[in-house]
Amino acid sequence: MDELYAEAHHWEVNTGGETIHAKRMPGKWRRIKWLAASVWLIFFLGPYVQWNGRQAVLFDIPNRQYHLFGVTVLPQDFWMLSLLLLFFAILLAVATALAGRVYCGYFCFQTVWTDVFTWIEERLEGSPPQRRKLDKAPVDARKLRIKVLKHAIWLVIGFLTGFSFVAWFYGAGPLWRDFFVGGANAAVYASVALFTFGTYLLAGWLREQVCFWLCPYARIQGVMLDKSTVVPAYDVARGEPRGRVKKGDLEETRTTGDCVDCNQCVAVCPTGVDIRNGQQEGCITCGLCIDACNAVMDKVGRPRGLIRYASLDELEGQSVKPMLLRPRVWVYTAILALALSGIIYGLSTLAAIELKVLHERAPLYVQLSDGSIQNKYTLKILNKSETDLKVEISAEAPVPLTLMGAEEPIAVKHGEVTPAIVFIKIGRSDLDGERLPVTFVATTQLPDGTQVSAERENAFFGPSR
Template structure:
């Protein structure tokens, strides 16, 4: 099936196609094939800021997996044990609501920043941007500058070309492999993982995920690059919903730059009837998505500000003021006042702070123990030698702390309820769960129904504030 459709320009003032030559049928590409973008290296303020952010992010990603605290990894997602260790705190599946809350915080944080500064997340901290810029840096060092890379690709195959291409792809694969191994290392202790991978003792899933993330990184950052941002990332599509006339984004100032045109440095642009833009094209050459920022706001722009650095360098050489391309708002470009804080910003900010406060309070007040009670359904009840009624339960005590603890079991809800089995303190290992069978007896005179509420409570012997309780049911005979 063809991916093209014929279109014809129709004159709105007539009932049919106009007759001029410009209105001949033309073809519009529905799915344009990728054209390789040769990004030119540029230096400047925003590139330095990005280098700092990329270094920090890559440092955290590759180093955190190696850091241990008291012998335990700083970050470790232990799926078989259903334990998630984050910065000396241990979370369990029951704490997944915290994960949901943190994801909501990230979403509101992204919305808040976007309303203020557009797609700065994409330009400075997005993983796709981070790895793409690393791969481009490697490509620049091995194959040379933009012009050299273009010349190399046009040149026929030769030993030098094959050597450079092979070295580049080998470096890309090495970075991708390190990325894949590191990612799996957050789920499989990295020191054990490396040893098991080298000796072929790792399980099949470890090899699969290392290979998967190696290939994904190699393809996304090495081959697809801007295609991921343009066609795969949903953020590029809905970002405009959060933009308004006061959002500060990378923009070209047409009032100052137009009409554009080349000239000598000594020429007076006013005498030539030109604006400050000398039409050098550097802003296009440095753009990682290949757009021309002078065409206005486009969804392909990731806000990386490389065009600002390139344009500022040209303005410096021409002795013109900087800022022909800059972070600005639509209102400022039109000479109107711009507001940094506005209702939408306050709304996102308030929700963000509310969610952060709720998560902080929840974590700060989180009791590192959990009690679950399962009643034995094999036998409803039984009578003992004293004529009292017995029920059997299994208590599951989950110690979320990093130290072992002894817990005392107590009863409530029924005055005469007492333990026949389970009176002794129960020791639970660090970040472990222990099942404790208990037998409870109750005076039948205290039962007003066949099903009576009973409360199980545990309390740490070393800290009375570490406690939890759970309701259950005590079953007895039908009252007479």
């Protein structure tokens, strides 16, 4: 318990009492961080990608249609969304189990936006010491000009974030047409305003405080790690005891470890933690401390890797279990495969029309004056295409039947469910039992000439023999 208290005592947790101005240093992990962050360009540019004359990906909530390139998903097929959410949730768990908060460090929108905001801050205000000096300086014309320009750029980025988000749901073209002339609805303006000031507040002001106190993932990621998880780690055995490098020191007479106590690993950390005190809540696994430490090791002529991606087992000199021998990897992989298979199956089996058949229960059947038996059915035809269709209905059974109520094609509007009532009549002499299978078939022709159909089996009921 004393050891745990001592370790926690050295954790660096900034509670918002000071603004962290992280130093920027070039390096391998900084380049990877920028490349990973560039994935978010899809968020801004995606709404402008066209597919067959319309926006390639459009979540059309008012019309309850979700267009994904050549596929249109309706609410009836939204079970695939559950599988998609499950897929990404498990993928996040896999990434955390294998490499800690790697999502936070490289892909999280909060981390990426904060990185962009602080990059702008550095371009305008200078290095971290210069920024701290400017913050403490009295307000004059120069400070006011720099601060106003910085916050204006932050607000513009926030506005573009909100505008791009709404474009995925409203349509990029219609949004540009309606937004600036007051033609959009109140929900559009409210959403853009919320994202504008939310982005400005979270990425510009709260920054790492979101990672510490607001993000639920930061609270649960600790239970996903184990001794085999690879995270940025300080090699205590190699680095301690720390000591400054002095001119004239000889390697063979050196009594200190490789850590020269330069604090560059702390200076570049976007959350202000000292990785030398062990893995802690504030570490977002971005690897920037590795770049800083490697640069210092190069200068003092010592091997790289004092801070590196490593597991606790590796640092303790224990054998590292291969990834494929870890049970949790197999469990996660199986869940991912099942979820992905379900999504692929759902997308591949989407049809232009869907048919459901409801049998009338009261009465179950009616005997007509000619002795034949009649059953009543309610058909529900869902048009998943983007155009109105004319659907023809037919029915099949092992015995001759007469279908009534579907002599003419049924007009079905796109994206809607159209009900239709039909009757089936079968001669009493043709019934050899109380129940007979009946198959309804809905057939239509799409605008491109493609013939599509949907089938649904039901039952025909009659009196007992």
